[in-house]
Amino acid sequence: MSSASPKIVIIGGGVIGTSIAYHLAKQGASVTLIEKKDLASGSSGACDGLVFMQSKKPGVHLSLAMESLSRFEGLQKELPMNIEFKKIGGMVIIETDDEYRAMEKFTQEQQAIGLDVRLLDLHQALEKEPFLSPNILGATFSPLDAQVNPINLTLGFALAARKNHARIIHHADVLGIHTSNNRVTGVATTRGNFDADIVVNAAGSMAGLISELVGISMPVQPRRGQIVVTHAGKPVLAHCLISAKYIAAKYDPSLADKAGQGISMEQADNGNLLLGSTREFVGFNKENTLSGIGRIIRQTAAVFPVLENFQVIRTFAGLRPYTPDGLPILGPVRGLNGFFMAAGHEGDGIALSPATGNLMARMLLGQKTHTPLDAFSPDRFDNYGGKHHG
Amino acid sequence: MPFPRIGSTTMGENTMGNQELDFNQDLRIASVQRGPKTMLTVNGQKILAYGGESVHAALTAAGIRNFRIAKTGESRGVLCGMGICYECLVTIDNIPDQRACMTMVRDNMEVITEVPLFQKQTPEENNMDGNQ
Numbered sequence: 001m002s003s004a005s006p007k008i009v010i011i012g013g014g015v016i017g018t019s020i021a022y023h024l025a026k027q028g029a030s031v032t033l034i035e036k037k038d039l040a041s042g043s044s045g046a047c048d049g050l051v052f053m054q055s056k057k058p059g060v061h062l063s064l065a066m067e068s069l070s071r072f073e074g075l076q077k078e079l080p081m082n083i084e085f086k087k088i089g090g091m092v093i094i095e096t097d098d099e100y101r102a103m104e105k106f107t108q109e110q111q112a113i114g115l116d117v118r119l120l121d122l123h124q125a126l127e128k129e130p131f132l133s134p135n136i137l138g139a140t141f142s143p144l145d146a147q148v149n150p151i152n153l154t155l156g157f158a159l160a161a162r163k164n165h166a167r168i169i170h171h172a173d174v175l176g177i178h179t180s181n182n183r184v185t186g187v188a189t190t191r192g193n194f195d196a197d198i199v200v201n202a203a204g205s206m207a208g209l210i211s212e213l214v215g216i217s218m219p220v221q222p223r224r225g226q227i228v229v230t231h232a233g234k235p236v237l238a239h240c241l242i243s244a245k246y247i248a249a250k251y252d253p254s255l256a257d258k259a260g261q262g263i264s265m266e267q268a269d270n271g272n273l274l275l276g277s278t279r280e281f282v283g284f285n286k287e288n289t290l291s292g293i294g295r296i297i298r299q300t301a302a303v304f305p306v307l308e309n310f311q312v313i314r315t316f317a318g319l320r321p322y323t324p325d326g327l328p329i330l331g332p333v334r335g336l337n338g339f340f341m342a343a344g345h346e347g348d349g350i351a352l353s354p355a356t357g358n359l360m361a362r363m364l365l366g367q368k369t370h371t372p373l374d375a376f377s378p379d380r381f382d383n384y385g386g387k388h389h390g
Numbered sequence: 391m392p393f394p395r396i397g398s399t400t401m402g403e404n405t406m407g408n409q410e411l412d413f414n415q416d417l418r419i420a421s422v423q424r425g426p427k428t429m430l431t432v433n434g435q436k437i438l439a440y441g442g443e444s445v446h447a448a449l450t451a452a453g454i455r456n457f458r459i460a461k462t463g464e465s466r467g468v469l470c471g472m473g474i475c476y477e478c479l480v481t482i483d484n485i486p487d488q489r490a491c492m493t494m495v496r497d498n499m500e501v502i503t504e505v506p507l508f509q510k511q512t513p514e515e516n517n518m519d520g521n522q
Contacts, residue, residue, distance in 0.1 A: 231476045232487075234486045270461070309487070
């Protein structure tokens, strides 16, 4: 890049910010990443590692997920960390007739666009996962679903970005964003000021607060997800699992109240089972609750009774960056030149980070993006009540 | 004098496993009052235990210190002894990965350790239950 290349400052050292930093730095761009605490100290370090394709709605969301999936295998080799990426296949557990009908329709839509997903009856489901409860009705299966170590992925992106001369500043709290003539010019932090031609808001659940610094309202809200970790045991789970209720809760919060919030389950590389999750609007409160943990344990044990032999060793919670339409917000903000959004992936940040980083880097450097990003544009929230920057 | 490390050569020839064991040995403090006598099976070998003992205590009293093999290939035994560290995992009655230190002995309990045990061979070996 010439010296005329833009100075890019990314706010947020989670999986999205570090992925953008890596993809930019790989192209030789001038990148500074600013993180309030430590890398992966927010949601990227307080989540599970599911890379689910079949939980995504056909359309832009699934396209972005498929592009990410195709990049993970390359990243496993490219990044200077073992990201523990494994394409082990995933199952959606069906427990009621209503869910069966809903999943039948959901998988038909996915099959129509060529996604490799199939409906399994109880017998077929138990063949794939012998420890599942015989009381379930069946499952859907896709060999495309995968899992990854989210912390290693974030650190891998950051290390690779730094190798490519990106600057990573941690423990720097953003105090303000400098502007001049309706254009960003820099970011003020507790560790100094950084000049910027472009500022990327990749602050995850805090992206709304960062936007407010420049008077722009973005509807990103923290949504708490609690997770339960068991001791490291022998392999008992060959695939990653979610329940059909999880898909319902993801796309219709009112269903979450009615039918429960669904569960997710994976066995990490080390043998620990990660059991999730909740979807709660409680502001920036990251505490675990007895009722949340209790529900996760009850519901996972109901479909996976062998959990009785496992001990819980830890619980934690992360704040997923929720948006009203369930899609991330990616792209330039109309009200302020040089100010870009890259946040709001809710529970899909890990799975979508490879494609998000690549597409954002291309967009920021004025290159063509082969996946159309219109559906993710911040413009769709223009009438959200935000005032344009004057 | 350095403290002998489990798995180190100071413990015997089996650097990664249990040294040859005499399952008839009893390392218990004699003066302690105990519950009723019972027997455990450890990797097919009978060992003595008393009601109220943990599996950890019974194995330790029989001189068995190395229980499982870590991801690194090294052997592991009891570290914290109070349920926190998950180093002492053994298979108990066909349920894998149970904490020896937190499981109380029961009659006819079957314990399997990942680290093999080697019975010391002596010509006049008597089994604990006397038939063989």
